[in-house]
Amino acid sequence: MNRPSPETDAQAAELAALLAQCGLGKQDAFAALYRATSAKLYGLAIRILRREDWAEEVLQEAYVNIWNHAADYAAAKSAPLTWMASIVRNRCIDWLRRPQRELGGEQSEFTIESREDEAPGPLEQALAAGEAGALARCLERLEGDQRRAIQLAFYHGLTHPEVAAKMKRPVGTVKTWIRRGLMQLKGCLDSGDHQ
Amino acid sequence: MRYRDPELRDRLAAEYVLGTMSARARARFKSLLKYDAGLRGVVAQWETRLSPLANAAPAVEPPARLWQGIESRIRPQRRAPGFWNALGFWRSLAAAGITAALVVAIFLGGAPATDPPVDMVAVMTDKQSAPAMMVLWPQQKTKEYPYLRVQAVYPPQILPGTSLELWMLPTGSAPPVSLGLVNPAEATQLVKMKAALARTVGEAWGVALSMEPQGGSPTGKPTTGFLYEGQCVKVM
Secondary structure (H helix, E strand, O other): OOOOOOOOHHHHHHHHHHHHHHHOOOHHHHHHHHHHHHHHHHHHHHHHHOOHHHHHHHHHHHHHHHHHHHHHHHHOOOOHHHHHHHHHHHHHHHHHOOHHHHOOOOOHHHHHOHHHHHOOOHHHHHHHOOOOHHHHHHHHOOOHHHHHHHHHHHHHOOOHHHHHHHHOOOHHHHHHHHHHHHHHHHHHHHHOOOO | OHHHOHHHHHHHHHHHHHOOOOHHHHHHHHHHHHOOHHHHHHHHHHHHHHHHHHHHOOOOOOOHHHHHHHHHHHHHHHOOHHHHHOHHHHHOOOOOHHHHHHHHHHHHHOOOOOOOOEEEEEEEEOOOOOEEEEEEEEOOOOOOOOEEEEEEOOOOOOOOOEEEEEEEEEOOOOOOEEEEEEOOOOOEEEEEOOHHHHHHHHHEEEEEEEEEEOOOOOOOOOOOOEEEEEEEEEOO
């Protein structure tokens, strides 16, 4: 099965049109945009933050941000859902990096929830369903540790040292895995070598 | 220059998008992004490459209150943008401080009911006593998401690697209490408050803004002198 990414061209065109309307201050368009995207983006925020209250807070900030910057979307070089998901992810990561957290007060959750990683992750599931397409096939070609490090970082919003702690490997090793893994992914995706 | 190296740019963009940078490195990278459209393009490419990962996260229907919270925050901005953004209006309030606050308070007191009712207002002035930034307290009691509205009259100059932090100045000799960070890039913004803080903020004598290390003061106290300062006025 070789389906295109979940954001089809028609959906993308519709979301882009809604964003353009939002840029003009049309609140109805914003409500429609929210209805069309909030479950997807809330799911993403929960996946990264692992706390519903945090995800709500971050998503609220993110949508207000999307509203305020909808007019800038025209200049963006990515699909609407990619643009919006990036705003959400960036807010999630900023949230995880906020100073009181980096001081270590909330570290314990990582260990509490680490078992969850043993279950098949969303990417494995999407891969099984054939949804993640080229990226999934390129990820498949990475070494297991490289792939796991990249997925941990992406879905948990972890820094290099945090990924290293989770994988019980030296930071330098993990950094190299991630750097090489990303560059291999890029080579694989950009060359179209994944068919 | 180091940041011109295409390989380094690509690697940094990839790690920024993946999300592995520390708070400090992220802040540094974001300040580069602000002035480098090419780098923004490299970031967009990585966002597109990795977007299937984001799409693969299972969808979860958010609670209805989330939309209500968002809606309540975008509505006030939409109304009468001319009023909020008219620089001339603010400049004309050059007779600064308490007078300006009173004028604004009276003005807002008569505003149409669609705007959330305002409890308190403070106009912060710069060192030359010109109005620089205004802080409004919407009525907090019934609010699920207590927040302050911060309106910049003119955007403060900010150095890379620093953040602007808003402080409540309590009456008496108690030390300033942080209200959160202010984004220098946004003319109008809402600063979310912790519920406990929202209950005490009504007792504030004034508010002030300071420049702090990226991410806010590490000590919980202002580390430099105040850029702006203003006294609070009750509207009610």
